[in-house]
Amino acid sequence: MQIDMKQPILDKNDRLAQSNRELFAEKKVFVLDLLASPGSGKTSTILATIEALRDDFNIAVIEGDIASSVDSEKISAQGIPAVQINTGGACHLESDMIRRAVEPLDLDNLDLIIVENVGNLVCPTDFDLGENMKAMILSVPEGDDKPLKYPGVFQAARAIVLNKIDTMSVFNFDKELFRDHIKNLNPTAPVFPISATNGDGVDIWAQWLAEQIRAL
């Protein structure tokens, strides 16, 4: 006997993600899911973004890592509420993990939650968490050819932060070629060149993000 199912494979994740989305909308919290590779400067970028936006918005951070609480400790040290998720080996965050992670947070008094997904350019792409938008960080040392190797993440991102631009000459990173790749893959995504450590470009990225939050 044949049974027609027509059921999305990630149905369970997608349904809970939708419920998260409704909760965030009700509480008027903007949720940013940040994707990037290990070592691209996710936590440094988050810290720089917090510094630029903390006077205007109440911010919390959810840190997704396979193990350790190194990242959430760095965020907490800045006086920002941080929740650590340890996936215990899983390569991406799923919507139920986010639901549990926001429980201790005071959603009524938050404007922005930044989710630092597990460092990985592949798996987090397919998983809806209920976020308002996914954005990604590529760092210059990773190379200008990464959009060709990991197209999915560059397409899932509504904005692309190019970090460590202070190292561009050392790594022969071709910014124009990189922009051409992005134009083919995701023509409407803005690219924000920054250096999270020396602060170059951070204000332009943070201003754009602030506009998205205010438009909520």
Next chain:
Amino acid sequence: MHELGIMTGVMDAVEKSARDAGADRVLKISLSVGVMTEAIEDSLRFAFEALSESEYTMCKGAELDITMVTPRSICSECGHEYAHDRYHVACPQCGSGLTHIIAGKELQIDSIEVNIPDEDDEPENA
């Protein structure tokens, strides 16, 4: 890398539907997988082989049929509908980047074929 998790989800959903229908065995699973997802056909097959070896699954020995779906988009500016590859999504007619993907992001269980014990028994009883 997450194909094992995806396949575990597929088998859970398939077994539930099969049980609800009164089946004792799953004979075939048909999936649609968009080229623009991060799920790789070979890895899905490998995960399925590994998971369906168990004596405890109704999917043991089942056939896995995967249809890879080619990306298609519609241009929001000129209305042109077109097929494209994974890397070039802009409208080939007017060059606009304001486009909407209508196919190629599927991750779907289309249908399954199951064995219902009573159906097989009928001819013998007759």
